[in-house]
Amino acid sequence: MAPYDWPIDTENLPVMKIVTPRNVLMCGIYGMSFAYYSLKGRLPIILTKVIDYLSRDGSRIKSTHNASDEDIRGYIQYITKLKNDLLTNKKYDLLTVDTPEANRWNEWILSSENSYYFTNTWVFSECYVYRRLREGCELSKSLKNFDPFEEQKEHALKSNIELMCVVADKLVTMLPASGKDKRKADFVTLLKICLWANKCDLSLSMGEPVSFTADGNATKSQTKVNVAPVIDPFQMIIDLKEKLLVDDSAKIADQVIAKAENMGKAVEGNTTFKYQCSCHRLATLAGVPVRKEPPPELPIAKGSASSKGSPEPASPTEPEEGVELPKVPCPAKMTTPQAVIFDIVCDNSAYELFSDVCVAHFLVSQKIVQKVRFHVKKIPWFVSDVTPRDFNYLLQQCKNATYRREVPSDPAPEGAAEPRVVTSDNLRTVAQQWQQYIDDGTFIVMCDDFWTSPHVFKDMKRYDSDVYRKLQFAVAVLFKGDLNYRKLLGEKNWNPTTGFETALQGFTPAPVIALRTVKADLICGLPKGKYEQLSKINEKWMETGDYGLIQFCPKSEPLKAGERPCPDYGDTCFGTVCPTHTDL
Numbered sequence: 001m002a003p004y005d006w007p008i009d010t011e012n013l014p015v016m017k018i019v020t021p022r023n024v025l026m027c028g029i030y031g032m033s034f035a036y037y038s039l040k041g042r043l044p045i046i047l048t049k050v051i052d053y054l055s056r057d058g059s060r061i062k063s064t065h066n067a068s069d070e071d072i073r074g075y076i077q078y079i080t081k082l083k084n085d086l087l088t089n090k091k092y093d094l095l096t097v098d099t100p101e102a103n104r105w106n107e108w109i110l111s112s113e114n115s116y117y118f119t120n121t122w123v124f125s126e127c128y129v130y131r132r133l134r135e136g137c138e139l140s141k142s143l144k145n146f147d148p149f150e151e152q153k154e155h156a157l158k159s160n161i162e163l164m165c166v167v168a169d170k171l172v173t174m175l176p177a178s179g180k181d182k183r184k185a186d187f188v189t190l191l192k193i194c195l196w197a198n199k200c201d202l203s204l205s206m207g208e209p210v211s212f213t214a215d216g217n218a219t220k221s222q223t224k225v226n227v228a229p230v231i232d233p234f235q236m237i238i239d240l241k242e243k244l245l246v247d248d249s250a251k252i253a254d255q256v257i258a259k260a261e262n263m264g265k266a267v268e269g270n271t272t273f274k275y276q277c278s279c280h281r282l283a284t285l286a287g288v289p290v291r292k293e294p295p296p297e298l299p300i301a302k303g304s305a306s307s308k309g310s311p312e313p314a315s316p317t318e319p320e321e322g323v324e325l326p327k328v329p330c331p332a333k334m335t336t337p338q339a340v341i342f343d344i345v346c347d348n349s350a351y352e353l354f355s356d357v358c359v360a361h362f363l364v365s366q367k368i369v370q371k372v373r374f375h376v377k378k379i380p381w382f383v384s385d386v387t388p389r390d391f392n393y394l395l396q397q398c399k400n401a402t403y404r405r406e407v408p409s410d411p412a413p414e415g416a417a418e419p420r421v422v423t424s425d426n427l428r429t430v431a432q433q434w435q436q437y438i439d440d441g442t443f444i445v446m447c448d449d450f451w452t453s454p455h456v457f458k459d460m461k462r463y464d465s466d467v468y469r470k471l472q473f474a475v476a477v478l479f480k481g482d483l484n485y486r487k488l489l490g491e492k493n494w495n496p497t498t499g500f501e502t503a504l505q506g507f508t509p510a511p512v513i514a515l516r517t518v519k520a521d522l523i524c525g526l527p528k529g530k531y532e533q534l535s536k537i538n539e540k541w542m543e544t545g546d547y548g549l550i551q552f553c554p555k556s557e558p559l560k561a562g563e564r565p566c567p568d569y570g571d572t573c574f575g576t577v578c579p580t581h582t583d584l
């Protein structure tokens with residue numbers, strides 16, 4: 001099979017008829033690459049579908065958002081121009097909304113070596129398109145909360161309810177305290193459930209609904225008939241064993257459990273609470289404006305920098321006798337987290353998000369960790385990526401699910417067998433617990449701007465040191481999906497046998513776990529000869545989502561006291577007493 005089967009426009013675009021050379025960044029100029037195909041074929045189709053949706057369902061969208069014809073027309077025009085600019089490789093337009101985040105985007109655009117769709121890196125251009133799609137809503141009076149992919153995501157969730165019932169039935173057997181071996185085996189199983197759930201993304205299918213078939217393939221949804229076999233994702237793990245190209249799951253289970261145990265001891269033994277935070281001093285050192293006013297409602301510790309309104313370095317002091325200051329550590333100073341935390345950098349909503357939450361529930365209920373932070377996208381992203389609203393939607397749907405299906409079994413040798421009944425009873429039970437976890441802060445959903453920036457992760461420290469530092473509090477960070485994988489690898493077309501740690505290029509805020517079904521033509525960590533062997537079978541094997549990777553880098557940069565004030569400084573912290581942090 002040819003390595004590509006799309007027309008390559010070398011006449012009107014600065015494109016060459018070659019694959020991405022080794023060790024260069026992926027980019028639309030390589031006509032025989034998935035980057036070119038995505039920019040020329042997939043992304044314009046995704047934009048066209050949003051336009052179609054706005055035209056087709058305009059009346060409903062108008063009434064939901066109290067929008068006018070003008071709002072809808074304006075947004076359609078905006079997307080149409082965006083699509084044409086992309087297809088004709090125009091220079092990026094600057095964002096015109098005036099927010100700190102949009103201004104930062106403009107700085108990145110202005111300082112990028114190349115600000116054309118096909119000649120900048122694929123990841124920059126692709127992220128830019130989704131950011132612009134959002135800007136179209138921000139600019140409109142009434143579409144500020146409009147998510148063009150919301151319906152697709154909701155549909156994807158509803159059409160996978162049975163799958164979630166099956167997983168929930170098994171999950172409840174994994175939650176009670178269990179012995180070492182079972183605990184490890186269950187952890188490994190859930191990692192694999194979580195991996196294969198990444199087949200269900202709506203960006204690869206260009207918005208078409210996706211659900212599993214009995215053979216473990218993700219296909220466009222079909223109407224369910226009652227005799228359809230129950231899809232068993234646990235069986236899929238066995239069936240897809242050969243397609244799992246790197247499997248570090250056992251190593252992950254062992255090392256995360258061991259590290260979490262050690263961290264738990266350190267957290268328990270940590271009794272050094274400071275009464276006064278360092279942020280004034282750090283602000284001075286880092287050249288960040290220093291807050292002068294003390295908080296009116298807080299008692300001021302003697303000798304505190306803020307009580308003097310001075311940027312002088314403050315030495316930690318004990319409070320005056322009789323003055324009770326809350327004992328909360330300053331996040332900028334902390335070198336031990338306040339809890340054992342596991343982080344998941346989420347990818348797609350619906351069934352994939354459900355599988356992420358199952359892993360989180362298992363880790364908490366086995367007391368391996370005390371908190372799980374879910375990092376999601378603040379704005380609609382790559383069609384099906386999770387936003388806070390999608391997270392909440394999953395919770396509501398699962399809590400209120402009333403699913404029941406009787407599936408006729410194959411007749412037993414002695415006569416008719418009992419039908420299998422799939423119900424949502426356990427799904428509701430686990431989801432109620434999830435709600436509880438959200439309410440009591442065991443689960444935390446966060447949406448920092450960095451996740452919807454165009455930056456690859458090796459540059460995280462430079463562009464968002466706060467997020468990098470936040471990740472350093474985790475016992476491990478699990479990155480889901482293909483886009484996160486591209487960002488982990490710095491969007492570089494590595495030699496496929498390059499080690500995972502090398503490919504991360506120093507990005508080790510905490511041990512890194514990557515679960516990814518292969519949907520773009522870059523990879524690392526393959527055994528020698530594997531890439532060539534798979535390419536002989538199908539030159540486009542990397543674009544199908546049929547293969548999976550579970551990779552692990554145990555290395556992590558030790559958490560030192562920060563060099564800058566914590567992100568709350570200047571917002572709620574006056575450099576005297578830190579506000580309570582539940583997310584560190």
Ligand SMILES: O=P(O)(O)OC[C@@]1(O)O[C@H](CO)[C@@H](O)[C@@H]1O
Binds near residue numbers: 042126382483
């Ligand atoms: O990140 P995900 O959901 O696993 O995959 C996203 C994806 O479908 O879209 C990206 C580009 O459009 C590709 O990297 C990948 O093919």
